[in-house]
Amino acid sequence: MRSRFLSCLLAAGMLLGAAVSADAAEKLIVYTSMKESLIGKLRDGFVKKHPDIAMDYQSAGAGKLMAKIAAERESGKILADVVWTSEVPDFYNMKNEGILAEYVSPLLSEILNPFDDSVKGFFAPARLGTLGIAINTRFIKTPPTQWADLSNKEYRGAFGIANPSLSGTSYMSVALLVKQFGWEFIEKLRDNKAKIGKGSGQVIDDTASGDLVASLAVDYITNDKISKGATLSLVYPPEMLVVPSPVAIMKNSPNMSAAQKFVDFLLSREGQTVIASEGTLPVRGDVPVPDVFKLPKPADAMKRAIKIDYLQIIKEKENTVKKFSDILQGKS
Amino acid sequence: MSTQSKKKPFIGTAGIILFLSIAILVVFVAFPVILILFNAFWAKGEFNLVDVVNVLREPDTYQALLNSVFIACGTTIGSTIVGTFFAWLVTRTDLPYKNFMKGLFLVPFMLPSFIGALAWKMLLSPRAGYINRFFMDYFGFEEPVFNIYSYYGIMAVEVMYLFPFVFIQVCGALERMDPTLEESARISGAGLFTITRRITIPLVLPSILSGSLLIMLYSMAHFGTVAVLGIENGIFNIPTLIYERIHQSAGSFAAIRTGTVLATVLVVSAAFIIWLQGKILSKGRYQIIAGKSFRPMELKLRGLRYPLLIFCLAYIGFTIVLPTAVIFMVGGLKTYGLPFTMENLSLDNYKFILFDYKTTKDAIWNSVSLGLSAAVITMFAGVMISYVIVKMKVRGKGVLEFLGMLPFSVPGSVIALGVILAWSGKFGINLYNSVWIILVAYIARYMAFSLKANSAALEQVHDSLIEAARACGATMWQSLRDIVLPLVKPGMFAAFFLIFLPSLRELTVSIMLYAPTTRTIGVAIYTLNEDGETVMSAALAGIALVIIITGQTVISRLTGASAKG
Numbered sequence: 001m002r003s004r005f006l007s008c009l010l011a012a013g014m015l016l017g018a019a020v021s022a023d024a025a026e027k028l029i030v031y032t033s034m035k036e037s038l039i040g041k042l043r044d045g046f047v048k049k050h051p052d053i054a055m056d057y058q059s060a061g062a063g064k065l066m067a068k069i070a071a072e073r074e075s076g077k078i079l080a081d082v083v084w085t086s087e088v089p090d091f092y093n094m095k096n097e098g099i100l101a102e103y104v105s106p107l108l109s110e111i112l113n114p115f116d117d118s119v120k121g122f123f124a125p126a127r128l129g130t131l132g133i134a135i136n137t138r139f140i141k142t143p144p145t146q147w148a149d150l151s152n153k154e155y156r157g158a159f160g161i162a163n164p165s166l167s168g169t170s171y172m173s174v175a176l177l178v179k180q181f182g183w184e185f186i187e188k189l190r191d192n193k194a195k196i197g198k199g200s201g202q203v204i205d206d207t208a209s210g211d212l213v214a215s216l217a218v219d220y221i222t223n224d225k226i227s228k229g230a231t232l233s234l235v236y237p238p239e240m241l242v243v244p245s246p247v248a249i250m251k252n253s254p255n256m257s258a259a260q261k262f263v264d265f266l267l268s269r270e271g272q273t274v275i276a277s278e279g280t281l282p283v284r285g286d287v288p289v290p291d292v293f294k295l296p297k298p299a300d301a302m303k304r305a306i307k308i309d310y311l312q313i314i315k316e317k318e319n320t321v322k323k324f325s326d327i328l329q330g331k332s
Numbered sequence: 333m334s335t336q337s338k339k340k341p342f343i344g345t346a347g348i349i350l351f352l353s354i355a356i357l358v359v360f361v362a363f364p365v366i367l368i369l370f371n372a373f374w375a376k377g378e379f380n381l382v383d384v385v386n387v388l389r390e391p392d393t394y395q396a397l398l399n400s401v402f403i404a405c406g407t408t409i410g411s412t413i414v415g416t417f418f419a420w421l422v423t424r425t426d427l428p429y430k431n432f433m434k435g436l437f438l439v440p441f442m443l444p445s446f447i448g449a450l451a452w453k454m455l456l457s458p459r460a461g462y463i464n465r466f467f468m469d470y471f472g473f474e475e476p477v478f479n480i481y482s483y484y485g486i487m488a489v490e491v492m493y494l495f496p497f498v499f500i501q502v503c504g505a506l507e508r509m510d511p512t513l514e515e516s517a518r519i520s521g522a523g524l525f526t527i528t529r530r531i532t533i534p535l536v537l538p539s540i541l542s543g544s545l546l547i548m549l550y551s552m553a554h555f556g557t558v559a560v561l562g563i564e565n566g567i568f569n570i571p572t573l574i575y576e577r578i579h580q581s582a583g584s585f586a587a588i589r590t591g592t593v594l595a596t597v598l599v600v601s602a603a604f605i606i607w608l609q610g611k612i613l614s615k616g617r618y619q620i621i622a623g624k625s626f627r628p629m630e631l632k633l634r635g636l637r638y639p640l641l642i643f644c645l646a647y648i649g650f651t652i653v654l655p656t657a658v659i660f661m662v663g664g665l666k667t668y669g670l671p672f673t674m675e676n677l678s679l680d681n682y683k684f685i686l687f688d689y690k691t692t693k694d695a696i697w698n699s700v701s702l703g704l705s706a707a708v709i710t711m712f713a714g715v716m717i718s719y720v721i722v723k724m725k726v727r728g729k730g731v732l733e734f735l736g737m738l739p740f741s742v743p744g745s746v747i748a749l750g751v752i753l754a755w756s757g758k759f760g761i762n763l764y765n766s767v768w769i770i771l772v773a774y775i776a777r778y779m780a781f782s783l784k785a786n787s788a789a790l791e792q793v794h795d796s797l798i799e800a801a802r803a804c805g806a807t808m809w810q811s812l813r814d815i816v817l818p819l820v821k822p823g824m825f826a827a828f829f830l831i832f833l834p835s836l837r838e839l840t841v842s843i844m845l846y847a848p849t850t851r852t853i854g855v856a857i858y859t860l861n862e863d864g865e866t867v868m869s870a871a872l873a874g875i876a877l878v879i880i881i882t883g884q885t886v887i888s889r890l891t892g893a894s895a896k897g
Binding site for chain 2: 029031035040056057058059060063067071072074075077079102106136137158181191197198199200202203204205206210211212220221225229230231264331
């Protein structure tokens with residue numbers, strides 16, 4: 001009896017182990033910094049349209065994903081077929097290192113594309129992420145009207161920015177704010193005891209819980225929490241932070257056709273409608289954003305946005321991150 | 333049949349078993365560890381000690397080392413005091429419901445400490461923690477009562493969930509201690525204080541110390557609590573720094589090197605602690621084990637009986653019930669930060685996690701199948717290896733004994749780093765990003781549990797039984813199958829569950845090795861929390877607790893039955 005039980009256990013263990021690595025028809029793995037609320041819905045829509053493709057995704061901060069890709073390159077096999085984050089410099093770097101596949105989507109001509117022609121076909125924006133100030137309305141009664149308001153007393157010790165070495169949107173925002181207002185802006189934040197948080201999701205969760213009263217926040221993550229009842233409000237100062245989130249296909253992807261279908265889906269009306277309905281800006285002018293989110297029109301947002309000099313931003317990335325952390329941690 | 337044909341298979345079987353045992357330990361445990369040592373000390377094509385010192389002198393690594401030691405010391409001291417006090421209370425006093433209370437004090441073992449840390453984050457984070465908010469809102473406190481994001485916060489949480497190590501050891505020692513020793517001291521006119529100081533404490537000190545050292549070892553190499561409460565606020569210890577370096581610097585040479593040097597420090601200190609523990613235990617054991625026929629003298633608590641009982645219950649309520657309740661409640665919230673009212677609470681998150689959310693469904697499935705596979709493989713490998721160590725008299729056994737010690741002194745993050753070095757393609761096999769690399773690491777990590785349980789069972793099988801079978805003409809294989817295996821089955825069962833249950837809540841190893849589709853339950857809870865999905869991570873933690881507690885209950889019934897039958 002016992003030995004039969006044991007051998008059953010053994011067999012079960014082996015079977016289970018084998019089943020974990022069972023293969024599906026056509027596979028697709030997307031590495032993205034988009035959170036579950038957004039990428040989950042996109043996956044559902046995509047799989048519905050292409051039922052023969054088994055899509056999986058790894059959702060994590062851009063910094064972590066790039067580290068993972070680098071580690072995978074070392075080991076000889078990149079698992080990701082498609083990469084979609086908000087850390088624009090990474091895409092320029094990957095293109096220069098020659099690990100991106102060239103694919104000119106037929107839908108490319110229909111979208112708002114802030115990137116220059118030299119990268120055309122290597123990566124394309126799939127979303128125009130906006131960042132504003134998320135405030136917890138339990139603590140902040142009068143919303144801030146401009147960035148300088150963050151030096152006010154009510155934000156003392158309770159304003160957070162996601163760690164720019166982990167979060168792509170956070171890095172882009174810091175770079176843009178420094179470009180617009182100079183390092184004095186960050187120094188003023190330090191004088192008001194602003195905090196470096198972890199990922200872009202966590203600072204918003206901390207704001208919702210009240211550990212922070214406000215944070216530099218990504219649009220759709222904040223809107224997702226608001227729709228679940230969080231006492232948050234997202235405010236956009238006049239100088240807007242608009243960060244495009246590029247999507248690219250990895251060069252040695254074994255699932256090239258699935259990857260191309262996914263990029264097409266992202267840029268299509270269908271995909272962009274999902275993106276807009278989660279409270280972030282679409283890259284298509286023909287997709288309306290629901291009014292509840294109080295987001296500006298994509299074209300207006302681009303006009304209000306602090307202009308991005310991509311080449312500059314790539315060159316200065318390491319220094320910017322270091323200087324930012326040093327200032328906020330009181331090292332300089 | 334001639335004698336020759338009987339003899340040949342014997343040597344064959346023994347040889348094969350010995351060879352297999354050594355091979356398993358070398359491939360799964362020794363090889364990764366050797367690679368770590370090699371990478372740490374071998375730089376730029378030569379043996380290089382200066383470089384190792386340089387790595388250790390970098391401010392970040394140096395600070396992490398100090399933190400590891402500081403946190404481990406604080407945790408050890410705290411747990412020793414708490415564990416010894418409660419052990420004394422349930423064995424040596426007339427506390428009401430003693431046996432029940434003794435069972436209760438073992439419950440903290442079931443709660444994975446990183447889930448505990450998660451709960452305490454919700455209760456005591458400086459501005460939003462429920463306890464802090466309660467005092468600020470209702471009693472007008474300006475500052476939070478306690479900030480959990482601190483060294484003391486981390487230590488407190490570790491003490492809450494680690495003190496049973498000391499508790500069990502000291503309970504055992506106090507129960508086995510010969511009460512006549514105390515009795516005779518009392519007859520000779522010594523007071524209670526003198527007896528405690530001169531007789532009781534010296535006798536149980538080895539057990540207290542050995543339990544403390546276990547905690548020290550565990551805490552130095554502990555990832556979860558520091559990861560949840562420390563990283564965000566710049567508090568790193570050795571395992572969390574290894575994790576951050578490997579994850580953020582893209583497997584670059586410098587990161588791997590820092591990792592291996594730190595891992596070496598962990599291995600060396602673990603080996604030292606285990607050696608010290610062996611020394612202390614071998615010194616103390618013969619004095620403690622004595623006749624069991626006497627009832628130890630009980631201290632009359634008198635008027636303190638019920639206050640102390642209430643204190644114990646309050647302690648359990650505060651450290652176990654409250655955090656568990658918070659996990660389940662927050663898991664039911666629509667979004668973190670909402671008050672606990674009926675319209676904000678629902679079972680939606682739990683439903684989502686169990687049925688709709690692919691990441692968590694995968695995670696539960698991965699953990700269960702990895703746990704089963706690792707437990708089964710390790711159980712069989714462990715019984716074979718322990719058989720060679722305990723029973724066989726063959727040449728080359730010494731090597732195996734040394735190798736068999738290795739799993740005990742290799743912490744989880746070291747194993748994880750080692751398997752990355754060993755199995756990501758540099759030696760022909762590439763398991764990176766697959767479940768198999770986690771399985772390989774689990775086998776290495778849990779081998780120690782299996783060896784312990786199985787050799788304990790094998791030591792109870794007297795050699796004469798096997799000799800009798802052999803004298804009657806049974807082959808080596810027959811005597812194994814008909815005599816040894818049936819007798820060690822309880823040990824094998826114990827090994828199976830000792831591995832299966834902890835692997836369900838494993839975090840330290842899998843956090844270093846997971847890929848998109850190979851998250852374990854621990855990894856999923858941790859990454860959800862890190863992504864700011866606090867309610868989801870709480871809901872998954874709640875589900876994990878249900879699985880672990882159900883498993884534990886079913887299993888203690890099962891093993892209880894099988895041990896009797």
